Amino acid sequence: AQSVTQLGSHVSVSEGALVLLRCNYSSSVPPYLFWYVQYPNQGLQLLLKYTTGATLVKGINGFEAEFKKSETSFHLTKPSAHMSDAAEYFCAVRFSGGSNYKLTFGKGTLLTVNP
Amino acid sequence: DTGVSQDPRHKITKRGQNVTFRCDPISEHNRLYWYRQTLGQGPEFLTYFQNEAQLEKSRLLSDRFSAERPKGSFSTLEIQRTEQGDSAMYLCASSSQEAGANVLTFGAGSRLTVL
Numbered sequence: 001a002q003s004v005t006q007l008g009s010h011v012s013v014s015e016g017a018l019v020l021l022r023c024n025y026s027s028s029v030p031p032y033l034f035w036y037v038q039y040p041n042q043g044l045q046l047l048l049k050y051t052t053g054a055t056l057v058k059g060i061n062g063f064e065a066e067f068k069k070s071e072t073s074f075h076l077t078k079p080s081a082h083m084s085d086a087a088e089y090f091c092a093v094r095f096s097g098g099s100n101y102k103l104t105f106g107k108g109t110l111l112t113v114n115p
Numbered sequence: 116d117t118g119v120s121q122d123p124r125h126k127i128t129k130r131g132q133n134v135t136f137r138c139d140p141i142s143e144h145n146r147l148y149w150y151r152q153t154l155g156q157g158p159e160f161l162t163y164f165q166n167e168a169q170l171e172k173s174r175l176l177s178d179r180f181s182a183e184r185p186k187g188s189f190s191t192l193e194i195q196r197t198e199q200g201d202s203a204m205y206l207c208a209s210s211s212q213e214a215g216a217n218v219l220t221f222g223a224g225s226r227l228t229v230l
Contacts, residue, residue, distance in 0.1 A: 009155070036221075043119070043206065043221035044158070090157050094217070099171060101146060101210070101217055105157030 002027055002095045006106035014114050019063075019078040021109045023091030026072065032094040033074040034103065035065055039087045047089075050074060061085070086113045119222035121207050127228045128197055135193045136225040140209030147190050148219060149182055150206040151175065158206055164190060197229045 007022040025031060032051050036044040048059025055067040061084075065076045074091060091106040120139040128134050140147050145166050150158035161180070163171045166187035176182075179197075184190040194201055204226050208219040 004157075006157075032217075034218075041223065043223040044208075045221075046218055049218065092157075099163075101148070101163055102160050102171070103158075103219065105159070107155065107157050 002093075002104060004091055004093050004104050004106040006089075006091050006109050008109055009107065010110045010112065012112040012114060013081045015083055016080050019076070019081045019085065019111065021076040021089050021091075021111065023074045023076065023106060024072055025074070025091075025093045025095075027093070027095055029096040030067070030069055031096050033065070033067060034092040034094075035059065035063070035074075035076050036090045036092060036105075037087050038090065038108075044090060047076070081111075081113045083113050083115065086111055119207055119209050119220055121205075121222040121225045123225060124223065125226045125228075127230065129230050130199060131196055133193065133195045134197055134227060135191055136205050136207075136227075138190045138192070138207030138209075138222060140189070140207070141211075141220060142188075144209035144211045144220070145187065146210045146217070147184055148208045148210075149190070149192050150208065150221075152204040152206055152224070153202075161192075161205075194227070197227075199229045202227055202229045 003026045005024045034049045035047040038044045050067045058064045063078045088108045088110045090108045092103040122137045147164040149161040152158045164184040179195045182192045204224040206224045208221045
C-alpha cells in the first residue's frame with residue numbers, strides 16, 4: 001500500500017539551529033510531493049512542492065526540501081530556526097497512477113523551537 | 116480573494132444528533148475536497164467534487180455522512196446520528212483545474228466534538 005512516513009512525531013530545536021524534518025514515501029514511481037505547515041487553530045498552508053525538474057525546491061519562510069528518488073525521501077530543512085517556525089508540519093504525496101487529485105498525508109511532525 | 120471559509124469553526128453536539136458543516140471555496144476553484152483530521156494524525160481524504168459532481172468518496176465516509184455541492188459553489192458535509200468516533204477536525208480544500216501539481220488551498224477547519 002502507498003504510504004507516507006514522517007520520522008519523529010515531535011522535533012525540538014534551539015532558535016538558530018538547523019531544522020530537519022524527515023519524510024519518506026512508498027512508491028517506485030516518483031510522485032508529486034508537498035510540505036504543508038499548520039499553525040494552531042489554522043488551516044494547512046503550503047510550504048513547498050516538488051513536481052518535476054530540479055530536485056531541490058525552495059519554499060516560503062526559508063524552508064527547502066530535496067527530492068531523493070533513490071531514498072524515496074523528501075526531507076524538509078531550514079538552516080536557522082526561528083521562534084515563529086513552531087508549528088506542525090505535514091508531508092503529503094500525490095501518488096502516480098492513482099487519482100490525480102488525492103493527497104496522502106503523513107502523521108505530522110510537531111516542531112518546537114526553544115529560545 | 117478571502118481564501119477557503121468554513122463554518123462553524125467549532126461544534127459541540129450530543130451523540131445521535133445531526134450536524135452540518137459548510138465550506139465556501141475560492142471562487143474560481145472548481146475542485147473541492149473534504150478531509151478529516153483526528154488527533155495525532157494527518158488529514159485523511161473523505162470526498163472530492165469537480166464542479167457539482169461528487170467524483171469520489173472514501174470508504175471512511177459511512178452512510179451517515181453525506182456531502183453536496185449544489186451549483187458547484189459552496190459545499191456542505193452532513194453527519195447524521197453522530198457518534199463519539201466522529202469527533203475530529205473536518206477540513207475543506209479547493210483547487211483549480213490546471214496542469215501540474217493541483218495545489219490545494221485549505222480552510223481553517225470545523226472542529227466537531229461529540230459528547
